[in-house]
Amino acid sequence: MKRDNQGQLNQYLEGKFDAKTFKDSARLWNNYATDYKPLVDFAKDKKVKFIATNIPRRYASQTAKEGLQSLNALSDKEKTYIAQLPIKVTLDTPGYQGNESDDGRPCGRNKSDEFHFSTGYKRRYHG
Structure with a gap:
């Protein structure tokens, strides 16, 4: 995930954004649903930090x-x-x-x- 989407990602992980708001506010890759969403949701469920590290x-x-x-x-x-x-x-x-x-x-x-x-x-x- 791109580094400048960390704020939106944090909002989603903290339950302040629902999945649609997160998707609409962050520039997610086409393969987000299959390759990243399971990891992001795991982090959300387990209250684990998820760090967006890719350069915009x-x-x-x-x-x-x-x-x-x-x-x-x-x-x-x-x-x-x-x-x-x-x-x-x-x-x-x-x-x-x-x-x-x-x-x-x-x-x-x-x-x-x-x-x-x-x-x-x-x-x-x-x-």
């Missing part, structure tokens, strides 16, 4: 287009949604060589490349 798409897109250094211009509030700066990324992992531009920005070969800054590595999905 707009910052991942910004990074892909403008590079990691562009994140330095984010407001303090926006920076709470990403990993602490500076972010160190290595593309030395086998299979990732050649997937960056001349200035070091990532440029995946398909639209399904996604960057997970919460853990500082690049993961590639093949669909």
Whole structure:
């Protein structure tokens, strides 16, 4: 779940939002019902914290287009949604060589490349 949806997630977990309000207020992925809802509902039932850790798409897109250094211009509030700066990324992992531009920005070969800054590595999905 995207980090900037933590507030809505907390409201749902605390019973302040019903399922429809949560769904309408958070940007849930298409596979939420099958892949995430059972875990979220488990956390709600057991009163366990559930932490939204994924970088919001707009910052991942910004990074892909403008590079990691562009994140330095984010407001303090926006920076709470990403990993602490500076972010160190290595593309030395086998299979990732050649997937960056001349200035070091990532440029995946398909639209399904996604960057997970919460853990500082690049993961590639093949669909």
